[in-house]
Amino acid sequence: MNGYGGSILRINLSTGKIAKSSTSPKLAEDFIGGRGFGAYFLFTEVPARADPLGPDNKLIISSGPISGLMIPGAGKCDFTTKSPLTGGYASSSLGGMFSAEMKYAGIDSIILEGVSPNPVYLYIDNDKIELRDASEYWGKGCISVEQSMKAKFGEEFQIAVIGPGGENLVSYACINHDFGREAGRGGVGTVMGAKRIKAIALRGSKRIPVADLEAYRQAGKALFKACKDSDGLKPWQTYGTTIVTSWCDEVGALPTRNFSAGSFEGGSKIYGQAMRDEIVITDKGCFGCPSPCGKYSHMRRYNTRVEGPEYETIGMLGSNLGISEIQDVAQANLLCDDLGIDTISTGGCISWAIECYQKGILSKEDTGGLELSFGDAQMVFEIIDQIAHRKALGALLADGSKQASKKIGKGSERYAIQVKGMEQSAYATHNATAMLLAYMTCDVGAHHNRSWAITYDLQVGRELVVPEKVARIIWLQDFRPMFDVLGACRLQWVELGIDRDLYVPALEAITGIHRTWKDLEEVGARIWNLNRLFWFREIDGFGREWDLPAERFYTEPPTTGVTAGQITKLEDVHKLLDMYYEQRGWDINGKPTPETLAKLSLTSIMN
Amino acid sequence: MKISIKTIGLLKEYHPGEHDLTIAPGVSVQQVISTLNIPTQLVAMVLVNNSQQTKSYILMDGDQVQLIAVQGGG
Numbered sequence: 001m002n003g004y005g006g007s008i009l010r011i012n013l014s015t016g017k018i019a020k021s022s023t024s025p026k027l028a029e030d031f032i033g034g035r036g037f038g039a040y041f042l043f044t045e046v047p048a049r050a051d052p053l054g055p056d057n058k059l060i061i062s063s064g065p066i067s068g069l070m071i072p073g074a075g076k077c078d079f080t081t082k083s084p085l086t087g088g089y090a091s092s093s094l095g096g097m098f099s100a101e102m103k104y105a106g107i108d109s110i111i112l113e114g115v116s117p118n119p120v121y122l123y124i125d126n127d128k129i130e131l132r133d134a135s136e137y138w139g140k141g142c143i144s145v146e147q148s149m150k151a152k153f154g155e156e157f158q159i160a161v162i163g164p165g166g167e168n169l170v171s172y173a174c175i176n177h178d179f180g181r182e183a184g185r186g187g188v189g190t191v192m193g194a195k196r197i198k199a200i201a202l203r204g205s206k207r208i209p210v211a212d213l214e215a216y217r218q219a220g221k222a223l224f225k226a227c228k229d230s231d232g233l234k235p236w237q238t239y240g241t242t243i244v245t246s247w248c249d250e251v252g253a254l255p256t257r258n259f260s261a262g263s264f265e266g267g268s269k270i271y272g273q274a275m276r277d278e279i280v281i282t283d284k285g286c287f288g289c290p291s292p293c294g295k296y297s298h299m300r301r302y303n304t305r306v307e308g309p310e311y312e313t314i315g316m317l318g319s320n321l322g323i324s325e326i327q328d329v330a331q332a333n334l335l336c337d338d339l340g341i342d343t344i345s346t347g348g349c350i351s352w353a354i355e356c357y358q359k360g361i362l363s364k365e366d367t368g369g370l371e372l373s374f375g376d377a378q379m380v381f382e383i384i385d386q387i388a389h390r391k392a393l394g395a396l397l398a399d400g401s402k403q404a405s406k407k408i409g410k411g412s413e414r415y416a417i418q419v420k421g422m423e424q425s426a427y428a429t430h431n432a433t434a435m436l437l438a439y440m441t442c443d444v445g446a447h448h449n450r451s452w453a454i455t456y457d458l459q460v461g462r463e464l465v466v467p468e469k470v471a472r473i474i475w476l477q478d479f480r481p482m483f484d485v486l487g488a489c490r491l492q493w494v495e496l497g498i499d500r501d502l503y504v505p506a507l508e509a510i511t512g513i514h515r516t517w518k519d520l521e522e523v524g525a526r527i528w529n530l531n532r533l534f535w536f537r538e539i540d541g542f543g544r545e546w547d548l549p550a551e552r553f554y555t556e557p558p559t560t561g562v563t564a565g566q567i568t569k570l571e572d573v574h575k576l577l578d579m580y581y582e583q584r585g586w587d588i589n590g591k592p593t594p595e596t597l598a599k600l601s602l603t604s605i606m607n
Numbered sequence: 608m609k610i611s612i613k614t615i616g617l618l619k620e621y622h623p624g625e626h627d628l629t630i631a632p633g634v635s636v637q638q639v640i641s642t643l644n645i646p647t648q649l650v651a652m653v654l655v656n657n658s659q660q661t662k663s664y665i666l667m668d669g670d671q672v673q674l675i676a677v678q679g680g681g
Contacts, residue, residue, distance in 0.1 A: 231615040235654055235675055244677050246659070247651035272652075273659035455617065455677055458648045480679075494679025497616050 001025060002211040003065035003511040004033070005106040009129065011122060013195050014055055014114030018129050023108045029513075030601065032523055034064035035091050035484040037109050038080025039527045039534075042089065043605065045111075048537050052084035052187070053169060053194035059112040061102075061160075061200075064487020065511050068103035068208055068287070070220045071503075072227050073489025075100050075287025079188040085171040085345070085400050086421035086445050088535040088542075090186030093449070093484050094160070095286035095294075096178035098202065101158040105204025116196040119167075123153075124202045134198040139164065141338035142176035149201050160200045163340025165388040166193030170398040172345035172423075176337060180294070180307025181286065184342040186422065186444050211512030219506035223498065227290040230496040237283060240293035241311035242272035243495075248315070248427065252563035253435075253454050255320040255428045257374050258351035259417045259552060262428035263561025266324025266375075270314050275326045281305070286489065291496055299327040299334075306334035309343075312448075315426025316347025321354070322374025332380055339388035348416075348423025349397040349404065350383050355415045361408060368392030417550040419446035420535075424550060430558055431566035432457040434469040437576045440547045441473065443531040451476035452494075465572045470579040478524035485523065526600045529584075529592045533606065536591055543589035547577055608632060608668035612639065617676035621645045630666060637662040640674065651677040 001023060010019045031040045038060045050056035060080045067074055077099035083090030102110070105126055112122075119134040137145045142163040149159045159177060166173035166189035173189035174182040183189070192198075210216045227233065235243060245267070248254040252262030268274065279299055284307055285292025298305050309317070309330050317336070318329040336343045356362040357372035364370070368386075370379060370393060386394025396404050401416035401423055417424045422445020429436040434453035439446040451473045460469065483490035486507065493500050500517060508514045536542050557567045581588060585596030597603050613625035622643045630639065636653050640662065653660050654673040666672070 231613070231673075232675065234657070235615070235652060235673065238657075239652075239659070243652050243675070246661070247677065250662075251648050271659070276659075452679060455649060455651075458646070459617075491679070495677070497678060 001028060002209045004028060005063065005103045005108045005206075005208065007106050008109045008111065009107050010111045010113060011131065012114045013112060013116035013120070013131070013197060016131055018131070028065075030523070031527065032065065032485045033108060034062045034067075034076065034078040034487045035080065035093075035481055036523060036527050037062040038078050038091055039089070039530050041109065041111060042080050042082065043530055043534050046082055050082060052082045052087065052191060055113070055115045057082045057191060059188065059191045059195065061110040061112070063099040063102045063108055064485055066507065067487030068100035069210070069216070069510060070288060071488055071506055072223050072291075072492045073286060073289050074487060075289070076484060076487050076489055077102065077183070078484050079175060079183040081186075081188055081191045082538065083444070084169070084187040084190045084194070086186065087539055088420060088444075089531045090188060090444055091484070092174070092183040092185045092188045094175065094177055094181055094183040095489065096158070096181040097287045098158045098160055098177050099487055100287045101202050101204050103204070103208050104206055105202060106206045107204075110200070112192070112195055112197060115194065119196045119198055121199040121201060122197060124200065124204075126204055126206065137198050138167065142340050143179055143338045145199060146176070146179060149199065153201055154203070157201050157203045162189045162192045162198060163338060163388065165339045165341035166190055168388065168390045168398070169193055170341050170387055170390065171400050171403070172342040173340050174342045176340055180284070180337055182337065182342070184344065185447055189340050210510050212509045215505065215509035219502070219509050223492075223502050223506060224290055226498040226502055227492050227496055230498060232496045233291055236291055236293065236495050239272035239276060240295050242275055242295070242314060244311055245314055246271040248454075250562070251454070251458060252430060252561050253427045253432065255315050255426050256561070257322050258320060258355040258415060259424065259428050259550070260355070261558040261561045262430055262563045264319035264324070266322070267319060269324045270318045270326050270329060275309075278326055279330055289489065291492060293491060297330050299330050301327045302331050304331060304334055306330050306337060308337075309333040312426045313343040316344045317380070320347050320351045320426070321380055323377055323380065324375070325377065328377035332377070332384060335381060335384045339384065341384070341388055344425050345400060345423040346384060346387060348418065349387070349401045350380060352401040352404065352412070352415050352417070353383070353393060353397060356408065356412045361410045361412045366393065366396065366408070414551040414555070417552065419549060420546050422446050427454055428563070429549070429553055430563040431568055432462045433465050433568055433572065433576060434473055436549055436553060436568055436573070437470065437473050437580060438476070440549050440573075440577070441477070441580055443528060450481050463568070465575050467579050467583070470576065470583055474580070474583055475521070477528055478521040479517070481527070482520045482524045485527070522600070526602060529596060529600050530602060530605065532586070532590070532592055533602070543591065544577060547590055548573065610666050610668070610670045610672055612643070612672045612674070614645070615673055615675045617678050618645055618649060618674050634666055635662065636660065636664050636666060636672060639666070639672070645674065649676050650674050
């Protein structure tokens with residue numbers, strides 16, 4: 001099948017059975033690949049109400065039809081599972097080289113099932129596929145395990161690995177790859193840990209069939225040329241995602257001290273330029289990337305190195321914790337990476353704890369004797385280690401801020417900045433209604449990458465609650481995640497501003513199937529609605545209440561910064577949801593109607 | 608004195624292209640942005656001679672200024 005590795009690999013960790021089947025053309029037609037395959041397998045194969053950490057849950061790892069080919073950023077890999085953090089749908093995207101190598105091994109999806117009795121790792125060298133004993137690696141950090149495996153098997157092997165955070169079932173453990181790339185959100189690494197699979201080491205050397213080789217070459221060239229010719233290339237490559245840090249501070253979107261404000265008085269020392277001047281050694285890109293956003297940094301104060309920090313980490317482990325030294329932020333980044341826990345949720349959980357402690361909700365008894373205050377980097381380093389090992393205060397924080405606040409009570413719930421149980425990523429949304437709606441309705445919880453609208457809020461008026469904003473968010477949700485379906489990075493479109501229509505001939509030349517962006521957005525809507533059904537299926541009482549933002553954004557205006565005194569009213573929050581549900585074709589509780597499901601060809605899956 | 612100014616991304620909708628501009632000494636990037644009727648808050652990054660500067664940066668003769676908006680946000 002043109003554009004595909006051609007097989008689905010199933011690993012049953014309970015029995016050790018390894019099986020391959022051909023990738024279904026019908027599946028490729030309806031869901032295309034990547035995140036689409038993940039959503040389909042999750043909904044159709046994981047039984048309702050399965051324990052996220054039990055044998056019935058599955059971890060589905062998928063490349064897309066563009067992955068591994070000479071298309072800009074064609075190295076994206078999707079990890080889908082039932083989330084141990086939220087109890088709902090989780091999908092997390094990984095950059096690097098892993099997805100390309102999967103395709104070269106002839107694999108479109110790896111489906112991990114069951115639970116291994118002992119720690120193992122999965123070894124794939126084309127058709128030689130084995131589960132091997134991982135006892136020598138268990139308990140070790142992600143970076144050292146990747147180094148050891150590369151030394152043992154060869155540099156060309158691509159490694160995806162979990163750290164102690166995943167082994168200890170921290171609910172927001174991530175999967176690491178390429179010494180600093182992560183499938184970070186929703187606890188995909190937790191599920192790997194629950195299945196006792198430490199790592200996947202993978203190499204392939206097969207060809208990927210392409211429908212029209214010459215047209216593919218021409219379309220690929222046109223895409224690379226558009227990237228190279230982009231005015232935005234030079235600044236993007238210089239600063240990567242940190243390009244936005246100073247601006248977020250300026251417009252009140254930089255999360256500060258547990259999102260109590262959107263501007264940080266110590267911000268200038270964690271801006272992109274400060275980072276570039278102080279710690280960055282070189283740029284680092286993923287497979288086929290013409291615009292590497294990764295920055296490799298050296299922290300002289302600690303004599304350590306890390307890939308990063310990128311913007312989200314700067315926001316969540318920097319300003320949101322009151323930390324204003326870039327070397328401290330980068331060191332916290334390194335600890336999270338090596339221990340295998342998501343920097344965003346980690347930052348959100350620690351900021352929740354600090355605020356609760358300052359307000360007298362948490363005592364020294366709760367913190368294991370630790371004095372919690374914003375701006376204390378050493379304290380943050382200690383808590384990160386505690387979280388990964390589920391000890392002391394870390395035991396409370398390891399299940400996420402929503403669960404921690406449920407345990408503590410005493411009004412601590414209002415300081416958990418999360419939606420659906422996932423900590424909000426690093427955009428403060430005080431009086432930024434489009435971005436607030438983006439977080440409220442994101443299909444995994446409060447994450448920014450499905451739809452991002454801070455600039456749009458500023459363009460049209462940040463306080464406006466109008467149908468156009470809702471339509472914009474829905475369009476972005478249907479469109480942007482399609483890059484995770486295709487197996488390519490969206491940042492060339494997002495940040496370099498290249499024409500998205502350039503992907504259309506490329507996809508057609510590769511797969512032999514003509515699809516316009518309108519066709520692709522319809523697939524995007526199909527996946528979005530299927531994921532929504534998954535939430536309803538898995539959680540009793542799921543609906544509108546689960547789409548509400550953190551209480552702070554409609555009850556407590558910041559007292560400092562450019563958004564001082566500004567919030568969105570609760571009635572406007574509900575108005576946003578009313579309009580969103582109506583435009584999506586959902587009922588007043590946010591459930592897709594039978595008509596909507598029929599329109600998206602989802603009725604048969606439901607049955 | 609003379610500077611060059613270039614808009615990138617979304618900002619082209621407000622002030623397209625790249626051109627020279629004659630300004631008085633002591634003028635900041637912010638003042639130039641206002642003069643060109645570009646919404647200040649949409650300017651995510653200011654590069655002067657390829658180095659990031661704040662909007663309060665006082666321009667000097669021959670400076671090459673790039674104004675960048677962020678459309679997608681990661």
